[in-house]
Amino acid sequence: MSARTTLRALPTLLRVAFAEAVAYRAEMLIWVLSTTMPLVNMVLWIAVARDAPVGRFTEADFVGYFLATFAVRQLATSWAAWLINWEVKQGTLAMRLMRPISPLWAYGMESVANFPLRLVVAVPVILLSVALVGAKAVPQHAWQWGFFVLALVGGWAIAFLANVAIGALCFFLESSERVLEVWLVLFFVCSGYMYPVELLPPTLRTLIDWLPFRYQIGLPVEMLTGAFGWEESVRLLLAQWAWVAGLGAVAAVVWTQGVKRFAAFGG
């Protein structure tokens, strides 16, 4: 499994995964439509901000923030943990392990191949946000766009690596779906998915700055809506990529240790 074979296989994996994504496009659309949480919370915050702004957020800012959250959530997401749990339970992981390339690449490509279709949803939402909120819904400078892309890639990496780590726990626990649920709850509460994290009291905010969740959704959203200056952005991006590296190491260790324990059932 040299780096060269892996590299050579990637385009094919990507093509297969993209064909699959196109084949199941209706299913994906339903998943997209089920992302109502940002909208549910947007409605609440609009009502709150009707009379006077909350912090630096006016009604329009909340619309911009939550539409950006909706768009970012389409891209910075992964469902590898479910997949791993399911394939281990069914024993179909054995098929993947026989291939001369780590299954993790296949899981990763599956997620990446969904990007074009998900962009078809995310881009119009951003355009809608610009139409409703005005030009301040998107970055004004080129460097901010660059930082946004970097933050978005980082957000996706955090989602994917955490999913792999949690999914691989099922080699030890039989099923790690409960662990995933706990992770998801923390994600909902700490990531800026339900409210901008800057509205939290300072002590909580410090805690959240040390946790990975806000770097998955909150940071890309804040980069898109231009919440920070240059220095603060660099600091947060560094923190984000430190988490990417950390979670990458954890995922690699849990996966390699776990997969040794795998015994396929049936044939």
Added chain:
Amino acid sequence: MLKRYLRLLGIQLKASGLLSLQYRADFFTDGVTSLFWTFTALAPLFVVYGERPNIEGWNFGEALLVVGWFTLLQGVLEGAINPSLTGVVEHIRKGTLDFVLLKPADAQFLVSTQRFQPWRAFNVLTGVGLFIYAFSWLGRWPSVPGLLASVLLLGTSTLLLYSLWILTVSAAFFVVRVDNLTYLFSSIFDFARWPSNVFQGVGRGVLTWVFTFVIPLALMTTFPAEAMLGRLPPQSLVGAVVGAGLFAWGSRQVWLRSISRYTSASS
């Protein structure tokens, strides 16, 4: 006739109960996860009411009642409605619905009672806990007529929820791949977690109208909470009961229409 169906219901309940008793540990794991998820409904409330004492005429304790009803109904949904109706989708896909249709009892009754998951109903307890917390926060207790009205509304809410579900499942006869329609349903139900007055500001009240008359979410959580507070106008109570009856009748007609289109998958 009625006696026969009651006996049937008893048998179905007993079968599900025995099955659940085999997985007693689920009571704790489901309970803990349910408490965790409740936290995602509460966290935005804490943040919002940290900023404002009152939103659209609802203070913290009153809004908590709505979250309580939301949680309670989620328990009803996950414990009594979801398990059966997910089973229907499976029946349709595999073609085993034939066996249900052959039995000498009403098909809708049989499929709706085929599976209960009592442990999943832990949310009902969490909901009741939230009521107690909310009223102790408010520093008063609900009046007796208010409580009676809210119990009546619990019936109508359950009926509405069930009818909406029947409508969703009827869609399975047309599109088959409906298992993620269930997610879509739960995510639309997420809008029921705030008092419906919150929606007034969005689209000049169109959203309030939709959530009262088209997808009657307001009837399910806001009305019972108002009844508990003793401020639900009597005509709304009557409207809710009549409306739920009409809705159930309509969904029954759709179900009958859909099942006549069922073609077995096997032969």
